[in-house]
Amino acid sequence: MTLNPLPSHQTTPHSPPRRIPNRRVLIVGNYCHDVLIQNGSIVAETLGGAASFISNVLDSSSVSCDLVSKVGHDFRYEVTHSPIVVPEKETTVFEAYFDLGIGHADRVLKRVSACDPILPSDIPDSRFDIGMAVGVGGEILPETLEKMVEICDVVAVDIQALIRVFDPVDGSVKLVDLKESGFFHILHRIGFLKASSDEALFMDVEQMKQLCCVVVTNGEKGCRIYHKDDETMVPPFLAKQVDPTGAGDSFLGGLVVGLVEGLAVPDAALLGNFFGSITVEHIGQPKFDFMMLQRVKDEVQRRKKQRNLCINIHNNDHEEFHTRLTPARFSCADSPVQTELLVNGLSCDKDDDRCL
Numbered sequence: 173m174t175l176n177p178l179p180s181h182q183t184t185p186h187s188p189p190r191r192i193p194n195r196r197v198l199i200v201g202n203y204c205h206d207v208l209i210q211n212g213s214i215v216a217e218t219l220g221g222a223a224s225f226i227s228n229v230l231d232s233s234s235v236s237c238d239l240v241s242k243v244g245h246d247f248r249y250e251v252t253h254s255p256i257v258v259p260e261k262e263t264t265v266f267e268a269y270f271d272l273g274i275g276h277a278d279r280v281l282k283r284v285s286a287c288d289p290i291l292p293s294d295i296p297d298s299r300f301d302i303g304m305a306v307g308v309g310g311e312i313l314p315e316t317l318e319k320m321v322e323i324c325d326v327v328a329v330d331i332q333a334l335i336r337v338f339d340p341v342d343g344s345v346k347l348v349d350l351k352e353s354g355f356f357h358i359l360h361r362i363g364f365l366k367a368s369s370d371e372a373l374f375m376d377v378e379q380m381k382q383l384c385c386v387v388v389t390n391g392e393k394g395c396r397i398y399h400k401d402d403e404t405m406v407p408p409f410l411a412k413q414v415d416p417t418g419a420g421d422s423f424l425g426g427l428v429v430g431l432v433e434g435l436a437v438p439d440a441a442l443l444g445n446f447f448g449s450i451t452v453e454h455i456g457q458p459k460f461d462f463m464m465l466q467r468v469k470d471e472v473q474r475r476k477k478q479r480n481l482c483i484n485i486h487n488n489d490h491e492e493f494h495t496r497l498t499p500a501r502f503s504c505a506d507s508p509v510q511t512e513l514l515v516n517g518l519s520c521d522k523d524d525d526r527c528l
């Protein structure tokens with residue numbers, strides 16, 4: 173197990189990568205049913221779970237991955253990576269309320285049903301280049317994460333998998349401090365810890381950045397990377413937000429695509445921002461435009477070549493990559509047409525069959 177946050181060919185978030193062969197990714201986290209509610213009515217029902225958004229990004233980017241997820245007998249979506257079906261249980265369900273307006277949260281989440289946890293024995297014994305611990309409903313146990321750090325060269329963790337607790341009466345999601353999560357003793361063995369800016373309040377970034385590479389996402393403002401004494405702001409892409417659900421998941425998917433491709437961490441995080449920004453423009457899983465994906469692949473290859481040859485590249489210079497990716501961002505043909513704008517940033521495309 174490597175203690176370095178980065179694959180062994182990279183030594184700091186800013187150092188140039190060497191060419192590496194195809195990498196294999198392991199995604200661990202349950203699929204769920206998402207129910208979006210506004211003004212007391214169900215606006216949309218969609219496939220959810222960080223694992224679903226992440227595998228969508230990886231599959232679209234031709235990055236091979238294995239996925240371990242549990243669902244119940246009632247799971248109702250067709251997915252590329254088959255989950256383990258637990259016949260006596262129901263699928264995890266989250267209700268997202270967009271109008272409760274508590275604090276500055278964009279939505280209030282309730283876990284109203286929970287499928288089984290993922291056990292170490294559910295995870296294959298083979299080795300993986302990158303593991304992703306991306307639970308949503310408390311399905312990742314400390315022993316599950318321990319197995320992941322044993323079998324993966326690098327593990328990227330979404331903090332939501334570790335710090336969520338659920339009200340026993342109505343399932344409301346609350347967060348606990350990372351130190352009290354029961355996972356703290358394993359965290360010196362992970363490579364990346366991703367948190368939204370709200371979740372980052374539940375950890376000591378100064379302490380965590382000494383243990384691993386910490387990435388804090390901040391919606392339309394992009395993200396920040398903290399590692400040892402380095403701190404980098406990674407700029408966002410413009411987006412017309414329809415539904416924020418899954419932005420953080422797609423971000424993590426894009427980050428891992430970048431790492432697998434051998435990009436430096438700030439460039440990989442820029443890919444994360446790219447996929448996050450597309451996701452907020454859709455209800456549920458975004459369908460990525462083929463031409464857009466091809467342009468992204470071309471720009472990634474160009475960036476790698478440039479880095480390998482050290483042409484026009486300074487340590488912190490991901491602006492050029494941002495500039496070149498921006499036109500790809502807007503070649504996306506299937507951006508939803510805004511036909512009905514609802515309050516608090518949730519809007520629905522009438523042609524989208526996921527909208528009710």
Ligand SMILES: Nc1ncnc2c1ncn2[C@@H]1O[C@H](COP(=O)(O)OP(=O)(O)OP(=O)(O)O)[C@@H](O)[C@H]1O
Pocket residue numbers: 367368369388389390391392393394395408409410411412413416417418419420421423444445446447448449452
């Ligand atoms: N309105 C937006 N405009 C542009 N980019 C966005 C917007 N919202 C999110 N993003 C992109 O997606 C990334 C992740 O978003 P965010 O910080 O909201 O994560 P999150 O709160 O974990 O998301 P969620 O829990 O909804 O999946 C951001 O860092 C940014 O790059």
Ligand SMILES: O[C@H]1[C@H](O)[C@@H](O)[C@H](O)[C@@H](O)[C@H]1O
Pocket residue numbers: 204205206219220221222223225266281308332417418420421
């Ligand atoms: O589908 C969503 C998504 O995966 C979010 O990241 C998570 O916060 C929610 O719990 C889940 O319902």
